[in-house]
Amino acid sequence: MKTKKAQIKMFETIAVLLIFFVLIGFGLIFYSRIQSQGFQAKLDENFELKAIQTAQLVSFLPELQCSSDGIITDDCFDTLKVEALHEIINNPQNKDIKNNYYFDVFGSSEITIEQIYPVVDSWPIYKKIPDDYKAKSSVKIPISLYDAKKREYGFGILNIDVYG
């Protein structure tokens, strides 16, 4: 009789422990779900930040900016520099510059400069799109384009797509 009582007491204790751990398990699952949602939101935020940083970086790139006697004009790209950089980056002889230097700077992204006025034209500057990207962020910045040969200004758009 006493053995039976002791056994019941034992089962009671085990059951209490079991319920205790099940409740903790539920709590942990709930907590980790909320944490992972917060983590994802942080990842998204960082990705958007990276896209803006890349856009800012391209806007202030000395390889593209207009200058007169060393004085930089903001939001202006020199079309001759644009053409030159396009040729340098896309020249197979300069593979190292593209894959090593510019990949480190721009990462997985696509940078294109489009001229809208006076003539429509486009220069793909840099392109590295991963096959299995999960996110894409696009930034478009209006810019003026200076043609040093004709000494006249045009208008264009700087397109930056960042992949993550």
Add this chain to the structure above:
Amino acid sequence: MRTKKGMISAQFNWVFILVAGVLILLFFGSLVLKAKESSDIAIAETVLTNMQTIMTGAEVSVRTINPIEIPNEEIKVSCNSLSVGKISKPITKNKIVFAPETIDGTTLLAWAFNWNAPYHVTNFLYLTTPNIKYVFINSPGTEAEKIFNLLPDKINKKKVDFSNVPNTGNYIKLIFFNKPGIPSLPSNLNNFPDNKVSAINVKTGSNEIKFFRKTGATFTLDGSIGYIGDPMILGAVFSGTFEDYECNVKKARNKLNIVSMVYRERTSKLSDSVGGICKSYYDLPPTDYSTASIDQIISDVSLIESHNKYLQSFSCPTIY
């Protein structure tokens, strides 16, 4: 018999409680440790992400010093990475950041300066804290005065005679100009810890900077390297170690090489489209600036500068 059974049952209960208690304590203990670890990682990640944003922002607003409030975490800065605790983030190849090895405290001073050779190549970013004192030793000539005046007032700087070097502050960097041989250590800094005092000696005649570290009561030479322009002297003032400075100079020269390739291509296009007197000035030297000597770079810079002046005076499209 009954008493024996009861005793065994009571003992078993206690053993059971002990095991279960230890397991529960271990479980919660590990949970707390994991939570602390992940919170530390989250703080480090936030600090580093904010630092990268600060660096990108400060880099484009040149000649403006930005005092920035930062969390009181030790941030380690090297030429290629930033790190807080075990977490580190890379500094990309286009970012040239001259900074002390460690940033302590709650205020970060970020300052950017444009580097031209002679066209705009990049902006150097200088990071420091008010804890670091930059002491310029008075010397004949105008170079020390010029570099001292270039530094914003918010930077903890002082210009003194060798005999009046202050011995207060967390870290002291001495800046000598054209001092022959190895500079001697001011006697009142003898008791300072070795890792809290360092010095540079700028040789303006040979465009060379020598780095020294304190070993006991003397300075020991760490290394020497050539510089191009005042922004690189400022870089040496802010750099924590010779190795970091050397690495940043390499990055700067690599950037100069890439920007020069663009200018070379651009001027050859300009040369094709213009005629007459302009054409003869569109010839840029085909030098590889990542490996060229400092003298070669300086001579090329003055050649391009003079060509640009001629082009300007003949109303031709300029090189830069």
